[in-house]
Amino acid sequence: MKIGIDVGGSHVALGIIDNNKLICKKEQDYLFYNEDMSEIVLETIIELIYKTINQYKIEKKDIDLIGVTFPGTVSNGVVIKAENLGIENLQIEKEIKKEFNTKILLQNDAKSAAKAEKEYGSLKNYEDALFLIIGTGVGGAAFLGGNLLVPKRYSGFEVGHMVIEKDGEKCNCGRKGCFEAYSSMKRLKQKIQKEFNLPDINGKNIKKFMLENRENKKLNSILDTYIDYLSIGICNLINIFEPEIISIGGSFAYYKEILLDRLEEKLQERKELYNKDTIPKIVVAKLKNDAGIIGAVIK
Numbered sequence: 001m002k003i004g005i006d007v008g009g010s011h012v013a014l015g016i017i018d019n020n021k022l023i024c025k026k027e028q029d030y031l032f033y034n035e036d037m038s039e040i041v042l043e044t045i046i047e048l049i050y051k052t053i054n055q056y057k058i059e060k061k062d063i064d065l066i067g068v069t070f071p072g073t074v075s076n077g078v079v080i081k082a083e084n085l086g087i088e089n090l091q092i093e094k095e096i097k098k099e100f101n102t103k104i105l106l107q108n109d110a111k112s113a114a115k116a117e118k119e120y121g122s123l124k125n126y127e128d129a130l131f132l133i134i135g136t137g138v139g140g141a142a143f144l145g146g147n148l149l150v151p152k153r154y155s156g157f158e159v160g161h162m163v164i165e166k167d168g169e170k171c172n173c174g175r176k177g178c179f180e181a182y183s184s185m186k187r188l189k190q191k192i193q194k195e196f197n198l199p200d201i202n203g204k205n206i207k208k209f210m211l212e213n214r215e216n217k218k219l220n221s222i223l224d225t226y227i228d229y230l231s232i233g234i235c236n237l238i239n240i241f242e243p244e245i246i247s248i249g250g251s252f253a254y255y256k257e258i259l260l261d262r263l264e265e266k267l268q269e270r271k272e273l274y275n276k277d278t279i280p281k282i283v284v285a286k287l288k289n290d291a292g293i294i295g296a297v298i299k
């Protein structure tokens with residue numbers, strides 16, 4: 001029995017995986033926010049594991065592996081940096097091992113979700129593929145010839161921090177004009193909240209608002225700008241990797257019917273910029289939010 005944990009910007013998701021099947025799923029929001037979320041994230045993970053194994057009457061010795069996937073740079077069981085959670089050098093493997101003496105596997109969230117999509121989801125039948133995770137930030141992973149490209153030292157492919165606008169908007173990483181500073185769902189939601197004065201609206205209601213105001217000029221202009229920047233970043237990636245398919249996960253997938261066609265149209269328009277006959281297939285992740293927890297336990 002394996003436990004997959006997906007650490008997100010606002011909550012932790014956990015799944016129990018037995019014989020490659022996800023048999024239950026649980027989520028817990030962070031109870032409060034600090035500039036440095038290290039302690040809160042760690043406590044939430046440990047609490048959620050205890051809660052789940054107690055409920056399902058699982059003994060600690062029956063846990064073969066705890067896989068943790070993190071939005072940021074990871075290396076050898078340590079979260080080197082997770083900007084959106086204000087975390088640096090968190091010894092996650094060591095800390096979880098203190099409570100649950102089993103194998104711990106720490107991976108970058110985009111890489112593990114990409115593995116899950118390649119094994120069970122949208123990328124299953126493709127050799128050259130890109131996976132993007134667009135949510136609080138923007139992460140990525142690439143397969144060439146069916147193999148996930150893995151750098152030796154860190155997790156790599158921090159596609160969210162490629163600059164697409166010189167002296168542009170400030171990013172959490174400290175640079176200006178990063179892809180993520182324009183293309184994360186967090187930035188899109190913030191823009192809609194600000195422009196329409198909806199400070200307390202949640203994700204579900206933002207989607208409803210977007211669907212109900214499809215004809216609204218201001219909303220369409222916000223979406224056009226968003227898609228414009230998103231497509232610039234994606235064009236860069238197409239030029240570098242020439243994927244057959246691009247699969248997008250994270251909360252972007254939840255807004256599929258509003259965003260996906262627009263993105264495809266924009267990429268068609270920009271086709272001549274990257275000198276391709278056809279654009280890659282653009283899809284949303286099949287495993288949706290489960291990709292993180294399923295991929296967390298794939299080595």
Ligand SMILES: [Zn+2]
Binds near residue numbers: 160171172173178180
């Ligand atoms: Zn950045």
